[in-house]
Amino acid sequence: MASSNFIDYVKINIRSGAGGAGSMHFRREKHVDKGGPDGGDGGRGGHIILKGSSQLWTLLHLKYQKHIKAKPGKGGEGGRRTGAEGEDVIIEVPLGTVARHGETGEQMAEITEDGQEIILLQGGRGGLGNTHFKSATKQAPDYAQPGEPGQEEWVILELKLLADVGLVGFPNAGKSTLLSVLSAAKPEIADYPFTTLVPQLGVVAYRDYKSFVMADVPGIIEGASQGKGLGLRFLRHIERNSILLFLVPATSEDCGAEYETLLNELRQYNPELLDKQRLLAISKLDLIEETDYKAVLDRLPADIPTVFVSAVRQQGLMELKDMIWKALTQSENQVS
Known part of the structure; x- marks a missing residue:
């Protein structure tokens, strides 16, 4: 049966979380004469994730939520402790939702199944701690990586249902x-x-x-x-x-x-x-x-x-x- 598209539409601004900075830290223990570098890595920033829900029929719940932002990752710590990851943000949408780039119109994702998850924007990677930069010639690296910044985009969500x-x-x-x-x-x-x-x-x-x-x-x-x-x-x-x-x-x-x-x-x-x-x-x-x-x-x-x-x-x-x-x-x- 030939049908026409029945469309609901919303444009939102999404921003993934920045990665946490790596730690520049050296072991400081009473019985260790020369403690080496032990700075941990930063945690990744939160993703922006699109998730299908069979309980939703329209995009109305997103009409007044124009800006969606994920949390950044935590910085690394001494003892090679990795920072916590930033909390992901999950955007629930009805089945049949298509995500497009806000400027180019290029399709980024399509949700067709209940529970399906697609990462729209990845969180920034956490920076490496100074423990990674130790070498034979550099025993005490005084450098750690900053975390990668998050990404930001305007995204168009379209719901296409057949009527x-x-x-x-x-x-x-x-x-x-x-x-x-x-x-x-x-x-x-x-x-x-x-x-x-x-x-x-x-x-x-x-x-x-x-x-x-x-x-x-x-x-x-x-x-x-x-x-x-x-x-x-x-x-x-x-x-x-x-x-x-x-x-x-x-x-x-x-x-x-x-x-x-x-x-x-x-x-x-x-x-x-x-x-x-x-x-x-x-x-x-x-x-x-x-x-x-x-x-x-x-x-x-x-x-x-x-x-x-x-x-x-x-x-x-x-x-x-x-x-x-x-x-x-x-x-x-x-x-x-």
Whole structure:
């Protein structure tokens, strides 16, 4: 099934720890006449490590953590004691995250498995103590190496997940409820605007062991294209879906007008969004009388495939999946 990329994005500054300095030290013991050099090595600086976590779905936890710095290594000590290593910093990210160099865009790492760890920046090596510089001609070296400095880079983290269908609707249109019923996803559901602050993804099982991925794009409000509320961030996510499923509750005063308002928000943000295939689902069927169906239908656009559903009563769900699968199949055939 052809899918488009569903991307979350963050740019962070990372700095690995500097290595500790080697020690310049000589043995000083009561019964040793001429103690030789015994300066220990410095400990390495902390690494910056990217780690995959199946418990994360977005990069939202890194949005406000722009600077990440690892600890330096400790200096070496006498008695050939090596300094402690600087503590590594582990950045947990969802599976599917790609790290790119902030300036060149060159890929540095890709996380595909839970628990996978990749060192983005290595900590500086610790300096050698003076014990390493003893020779036949120099019995008392008065030199030890400084530790290597840490590295610093701006790094772009991109999360790429596949989403075949993007749910588009105002807050409380029933998107989270529909996704939870259609798939194994468990989005938070409540009776207040902006329930879903980050996109939720669910795999929807279809006939004969087929499936497709549906994304509940967080609710937009009228004026989102001008940056009101949290709209712009959400509209960026909508750009990544191959098919847009508009969800309008049957209880709306005018379902057709609400659909047009949503469409207008997308048009003002990016007219190319209107080139995507569109489907319409009228939700919350259980909250209207059968006699009201015709009044709702009369106000709907005739040029878009439409189905009535009730997630609560699980009505119309197979018809909805059939409609989506037909659209996805047509989209795939057009691409090929």
